[in-house]
Amino acid sequence: MGASEQAGTEMSFLEHLEQLRWHLIRATAAILIGGTVAFLAKSIIFDVILFGPRDVNFPTFRILCNISKAIGLDQAFCLDEIPYTLQSRKVAGQFSAHMWTSITAGLIVAFPYVIYEFWKFISPGLYENERKNAGGFIWISSLLFFMGVLFGYYVVTPLSLNFLGSYQVSADxxxxxDLDSYIGIVRASVLASGVIFELPIVIYFLTKIGLVTPDFLRKYRKISLVVVLILSAIITPPDIASQIIVAIPVLILYEISIIISKRVIKNQLKKEKAAKAKR
Structure with a gap:
């Protein structure tokens, strides 16, 4: 029996919809506030953050250059210039890019609050001890999301832009x-990585509701490896090095998810034993 039922305050379907509406309104308001701040900080958002991976001195390029020198590849991964330019060919192209980029930035900044509103919506159906874990859930899910965003920005984005920007079918x-295309690559890389890094949280909930077990995850580990490689191929350029770089943290997250699933099952068994002992 969930918390709301135990308290005798079970809500109707329409009341749940009303609650959901207000949670969505507050989450949207937080995103819009974050987006407004990003809109006003145009020079930082575009010149420093968004166009950062276009700079030959971007940290990722410097690190790859130093690694290539250290392993004897000389200047193999060192950039002297960015092999592409940006342009805006639509009348409202730059303003539209400014608006949507600000909203995306608002979503990223407001993510912890969005997760908080999500938790507030589902928490009435949880037990008291589960609701006490709200702080940990919000903190861990936000941490994983921001780690994924940083990974997408510092690893996936520069690798993708460097490969696609230097690729030519002909010297002619x-x-x-286009500015929209460039921003689309950055946005997809960052948000996709942020979502992928939420894998342990997803596995936690799937285990809680009985759809996933540690044995299931171990049994299909090889298939999961193939899926990870496919995902890596989707969000990265089609070169083996980039795919491996992206696949490694995802595989680590998968192994962590197995440990989390195992712990959830263990706690559930303890609760069942304790319940039987009280009878």
Whole structure:
């Protein structure tokens, strides 16, 4: 029996919808506030953050350059110039990019509060001890999301832009990308990585409701490896090095998810034994 039922305050379907509506309104308001701040900080959002991976001195490029020198590849991964330019060919192109980028930034900044509103919506159906874990859930899910965002920004984005920006089918074709296309690559890389890094949280809930077990995860580990490689191929350029770089943290998260699933099952068994002992 959930918390709301125990307290004798079980809500109707329409009341649940009303609650959900207000949670969505508050979450949306937080995103819009974050987006407004990002909109006003245009120079930081675009010149420093968004266009950062276009700089040859971007940290990722410097690290790859130093690694290539250390292992004897000389200047193999060192950039002298960015092999593409950006352009905006639509009348409202730059303003539209400014708006949508601000909203995306607002979503990223407001993510902990969005998760908080999500938790507030589902918490009435949970037990008291589960509701006490709200702080830990919000903190861990936010930490994983931000780790994924940083990984997408510092690893996936520069690798993708460098590969796609330098790729040519002919020397007669110049790489002059539309601003929307460039921003789309950055946004997809960052948000996709943020979502993928939530894997342990997803596995936790799937285990709680009985859809996943540690044995299931171990049994299909090889299939999961294939899925991870496919995901890596989707969000990275089609070169083996980039796919491996992206696949490694995802595989680590998968192994962590197995440990989490095992712990959830163990706690559930303890609760069942304790309940039987009280009878």
């Amino acid at each position: 074709v110049m790489n002059e990308f």
